[in-house]
Amino acid sequence: MPSPRTVRWDNNELKLNGALTSIDIFEFSKGLDVIVEKRGYRDVILDFSRSYPVRESFMVPAISLVRDYRRKGVTFELLLPNAASGKNIFHNANWAHLIDDLEHASSTFEGESHLPASAYTTPEEQTSAVDRVMSMILKAVPLNRKQLLALEWSVSEISDNVLNHSQSPMGGVIQASTITVDDRQMVEFVVADTGIGIQQSLGESKDIRALERAIQEGVTRDPTTNQGNGLYGTFRVATLSNGLFELHSGHASLIARGAHDVRPSRRPWALFPGTVIVCRIACDDEKLIENALMFKGKVHQPGFDYIEKRYEAEKADEFVFRMVQECQSFSSREAGIGARILIENLLRAEPLYPLVVDFEDIGIVSSSFADEVFGRLFVALGPMAFMSRINFRHVDSSVRAVLDRAISQRMSHAISERS
Secondary structure, eight states: OOOTTTEEEETTEEEEEEEEOGGGHHHHHHHHIIIIIITOOSEEEEEEEEEEEEOHHHHHHHHHHHHHHHHTTOEEEEEOOSSHHHHHHHHHTTHHHHHOTTTSOOOOOOOSSEEEEEEEOSHHHHHHHHHHHHHHHHHHOOOOHHHHHHHHHHHHHHHHHIIIIIOOTTOEEEEEEEEEETTEEEEEEEEEEOSSHHHHHHTOSSHHHHHHHHTSTTOOSOTTTOOOOHHHHHHHHHHHTTOEEEEEEETEEEEEESTTOEEEEEOTTOOEEEEEEEEEEESOOTTHHHHHOEETTEEOOOOSOHHHHHHBOSSSSOEEEEHHHHOSOSSSHHHHHHHHHHHHHHHHHOTTOOEEEEOTTOOOOOHHHHIIIIIHHHHHHOHHHHHHHEEEESOOHHHHHHHHHHHHHHHHHHHHHHO
């Protein structure tokens, strides 16, 4: 049981202290139940002033709970962490807005490795959320297309399960980030809802048994309409990459660290009314999709993907990279890192496709930005490959001069180093 000092309640105030992770969501849920359902308060104070660090694995399900109580007429006052960094995270991650949108504006944070939390209730909103996750991944992690397909499939399946199975009137909440754990790049996403939960969804009599069955191949309550492989496939993608997979629902939890360390547990003193999934996938296994997405003895090949939808030209076998859509700034080296990684991922996705870089509506780029993106690409690809695969379109003459200079200087530097 979590330390009683982590989550405490006094009258209508829920006080949260220290570090908060996914396991603490059960005590948080219990505290809200006591304050609202047992004591009858309709106004709740959430005091995070002494909490730090607060993880996405706690906040995403916590926000789901708060949104459901708000639907029932409960109001919430949010006290932000005293620590400046903690306070910034609540704003940048969109947590403050999703808890109390009257007092806190929506996040405008545009980090390359962290995506603010978002709520979704419709298929269109869910698709948009998945697209934002994939956009972040493409700008942060070097991957081949099959790896990207496995990641996109997992995020899409888990977030779509909320709409298809949870029966949650408030839909779901999702957040994603790229992190480094033990020198390994990982993609982590958290999805939560306050629907009927795994046990009721599968019609099981025991909650732990429901969670254990949920990660088995082909388990679904209605096999005529669902394949039952979303949780199973995502569990395999996470665990076979030696990542992390967590499933919390009702009174039960299942936590897997790698394929051979799966630990179910039960918390009879508290209940999470819905489902929480925490998935951390390592990005260093190029054979991940062949190993993980194996259903009925056959490798599953996901179809139409984000890269095809966003970047592939309609009438030609080429990718189009529109600078004005992909880059928030053109003024620094840091701003160019995400653009370069994304371009490298596109070049890797289809080795025979040329890439059109469209500079329409771009009037100025800095020398450091041009060097980080195109100077480095020129050296990495080599002159012949660069000129045969990358084509510039709608380039202002002043921008062209900056690009040419960055490439020329990189080439000269590479030659001098070899000599």
